[in-house]
Amino acid sequence: MEYSEKVMEHFRNPRNVGEIENPDGVGKVGNPVCGDIMELYIKVDGGIITDAKFKTFGCGAAIATSSMVTELVKNKTIEDALKISNRAVAEALGGLPPIKMHCSVLAEEALKRALDDYRMRSAKVASGKAA
Amino acid sequence: MKKIYLDNAATTPTDARVLQAMVPYFTEVYGNPSSLHAFGQEAKHAIEDARYTVASCIGAKPEEIIFTSGGTESNNCAVKGIAYARREKGNHIITSNIEHHAILEPCHFLEKQGFEITCIPVDENGIVDPADVEKAITEKTILISIMHANNEIGTNQPIGEIGKIARGRGIYFHTDAVQTLGHLPIDVNELNVDILSASGHKLNGPKGVGILYVKKGIRMLPFMHGGDQEQQRRASTHNVPGIVGFGKAVELAKEEMGKEIEKLTFLRNMLIDGILAKIEHSRLNGHPAQRLPNNVNISIAYVEGESMILNLDMEGIACSTGSACTSSSLEPSHVLTAIGLPHELAHGSLRFSLGRKTSEDDIRYVLAVLPGIVSKLRSMSPLYKKEVK
Numbered sequence: 001m002e003y004s005e006k007v008m009e010h011f012r013n014p015r016n017v018g019e020i021e022n023p024d025g026v027g028k029v030g031n032p033v034c035g036d037i038m039e040l041y042i043k044v045d046g047g048i049i050t051d052a053k054f055k056t057f058g059c060g061a062a063i064a065t066s067s068m069v070t071e072l073v074k075n076k077t078i079e080d081a082l083k084i085s086n087r088a089v090a091e092a093l094g095g096l097p098p099i100k101m102h103c104s105v106l107a108e109e110a111l112k113r114a115l116d117d118y119r120m121r122s123a124k125v126a127s128g129k130a131a
Numbered sequence: 132m133k134k135i136y137l138d139n140a141a142t143t144p145t146d147a148r149v150l151q152a153m154v155p156y157f158t159e160v161y162g163n164p165s166s167l168h169a170f171g172q173e174a175k176h177a178i179e180d181a182r183y184t185v186a187s188c189i190g191a192k193p194e195e196i197i198f199t200s201g202g203t204e205s206n207n208c209a210v211k212g213i214a215y216a217r218r219e220k221g222n223h224i225i226t227s228n229i230e231h232h233a234i235l236e237p238c239h240f241l242e243k244q245g246f247e248i249t250c251i252p253v254d255e256n257g258i259v260d261p262a263d264v265e266k267a268i269t270e271k272t273i274l275i276s277i278m279h280a281n282n283e284i285g286t287n288q289p290i291g292e293i294g295k296i297a298r299g300r301g302i303y304f305h306t307d308a309v310q311t312l313g314h315l316p317i318d319v320n321e322l323n324v325d326i327l328s329a330s331g332h333k334l335n336g337p338k339g340v341g342i343l344y345v346k347k348g349i350r351m352l353p354f355m356h357g358g359d360q361e362q363q364r365r366a367s368t369h370n371v372p373g374i375v376g377f378g379k380a381v382e383l384a385k386e387e388m389g390k391e392i393e394k395l396t397f398l399r400n401m402l403i404d405g406i407l408a409k410i411e412h413s414r415l416n417g418h419p420a421q422r423l424p425n426n427v428n429i430s431i432a433y434v435e436g437e438s439m440i441l442n443l444d445m446e447g448i449a450c451s452t453g454s455a456c457t458s459s460s461l462e463p464s465h466v467l468t469a470i471g472l473p474h475e476l477a478h479g480s481l482r483f484s485l486g487r488k489t490s491e492d493d494i495r496y497v498l499a500v501l502p503g504i505v506s507k508l509r510s511m512s513p514l515y516k517k518e519v520k
Contacts, residue, residue, distance in 0.1 A: 003441075008441075011438075011441060012445065014511065017510065017511050028513075032473070032474050032475030032478070032514070033474040033475075035435060035463065035474070035475075035478040036435075037513050037514065038513075039513045054511075055511055055512060055513040056511055056512070056513065057433065057434070057435055057475075057511075057512045057513055057514045057515075058435050058438070059435055059436075059437035059438055060437055060438055060441045062435070063438060063511065
């Protein structure tokens with residue numbers, strides 16, 4: 001199995017590793033059984049994702065896709081971030097070996113979950129305000 | 132950059148002396164050993180010499196050695212060849228759940244053909260209990276196949292005892308000795324082995340050549356049909372250079388075995404002790420003493436194996452997560468699962484297999500590099516954060 005130069009570059013120097021204190025959205029996906037766990041944290045300001053960080057337990061592709069998805073969502077509107085597909089993540093990395101495509105799926109799921117979480121939190125805040 | 136090869140259980144470099152012995156058999160002694168003329172007969176002498184060397188190394192007679200294309204063929208040939216030859220006697224085969232896929236897959240194949248397979252579980256150290264094998268025997272048992280030493284966790288199995296049980300019950304006993312021939316002393320008589328598989332490239336010989344020892348009187352259907360080679364037990368033109376190389380590799384391994392075992396055991400223990408001391412939340416897989424002199428299998432909690440392999444590779448160190456034959460699979464190793472490791476630890480395992488060229492400096496280098504890789508990956512790991520902080 002061979003990784004693209006871009007995958008290896010992100011694996012060697014992953015961007016945005018860590019957690020965000022008081023995040024506006026968190027997406028946790030995967031489980032130890034399948035061997036990949038991703039946690040994605042986002043900060044949102046005025047409908048724009050201003051910061052994104054991740055923590056990942058997984059293979060080279062899992063780390064590279066996590067790193068790439070944080071790069072892709074930064075400075076995007078929620079609507080645009082929702083449009084980021086697993087294929088877009090894989091393509092941005094110059095492709096993934098077929099057996100590792102599930103890592104890009106995991107990255108997309110982590111993002112979707114973080115965005116859902118953000119919407120739920122904002123809805124709560126909104127309803128809290130209304131009450 | 133320093134380059135350190137610690138994946139000798141996957142394959143070994145061909146020893147220069149082995150290669151040197153092989154070369155004339157490509158260009159000068161190129162005859163077909165089955166030909167009657169001098170060209171053929173000279174090649175025939177060479178393969179018979181190799182056969183004699185291999186046979187005497189394991190306490191067998193030359194006519195009990197069949198040359199094959201490698202360990203997988205030998206294992207397939209043994210399991211299927213015996214199953215079909217003894218089908219009227221019974222349809223039950225006993226093996227263990229830590230065998231190489233080259234045993235387990237032929238067994239699964241036979242299961243679909245109506246054979247019954249019992250996979251004996253192992254204890255937490257990865258050892259098969261001979262008493263469990265004995266309990267599994269039924270009137271229909273025709274073959275027991277238990278490996279000599281495991282390729283992933285290096286555990287040596289009590290095959291002498293298992294062989295004795297099998298012999299007492301008139302059941303054929305096969306052992307996969309791919310990891311042990313040339314590395315540990317083998318005497319098929321002392322070990323009560325009826326059939327034994329081995330491969331050339333695991334003992335600094337060439338790839339593409341293996342052996343099957345079949346004790347005189349054992350019935351086995353041939354796997355390859357064609358010419359009369361190997362007493363009609365394995366058709367196909369002999370791989371003369373490969374067979375010559377196998378013979379030379381066995382000769383060298385036998386000569387150097389004592390000092391190799393001593394050297395490798397020292398280096399192995401140095402690596403194990405070093406990792407366990409330097410890396411928190413790490414554990415040794417397999418039996419601490421009853422293991423191959425060259426095998427180190429470690430689980431490192433909260434990090435994943437492939438990420439470690441890639442990082443080690445960037446530092447010039449080659450090792451593996453488990454068996455090379457399954458490294459493209461996403462499933463955790465069946466061997467690590469069999470010894471009861473939870474999935475997350477099975478996913479975070481490394482196998483270092485030492486070889487003839489491994490030096491103390493190599494081990495020191497690994498011990499200097501690995502802890503940094505683990506901390507870097509742990510700083511990224513959501514599991515580490517939760518459980519440790």
